Amino acid sequence: MAKKSAMNKNARREKLVAKYAKKRAELKEQIYNKDLGEEERWMVVMQLAALPRNGAKTRLRNRCEVTGRPRGYYRKFKMSRIGLRELGSAGKIPGVVKSSW
Incomplete structure (x- = not known):
């Protein structure tokens, strides 16, 4: 489990990104004009x-x-490789099967 402070910091950043996204896009459009x-x-x-x-x-x-x-992140599942393996092995992710040969 990651540090709660790091996860909270990233959550605060997500809120700021959402808040200023439109303003940043408008300003960048003007800069390139x-x-x-x-x-x-x-x-x-x-x-x-x-x-x-x-x-x-x-x-x-x-x-x-x-x-x-933060590392070993799969965008498709929004999970790290470790979480994906655990949930995939438990059969909690549809269509994911642990490989064995």
């Missing part, structure tokens, strides 16, 4: 920099829904 003047675009860059850094999507970390483990 070549019709605006150099000064205006620079002011938009400063507005983007003023937003919270934890509101950026790249700050998020994929974590296992079961254990909170």
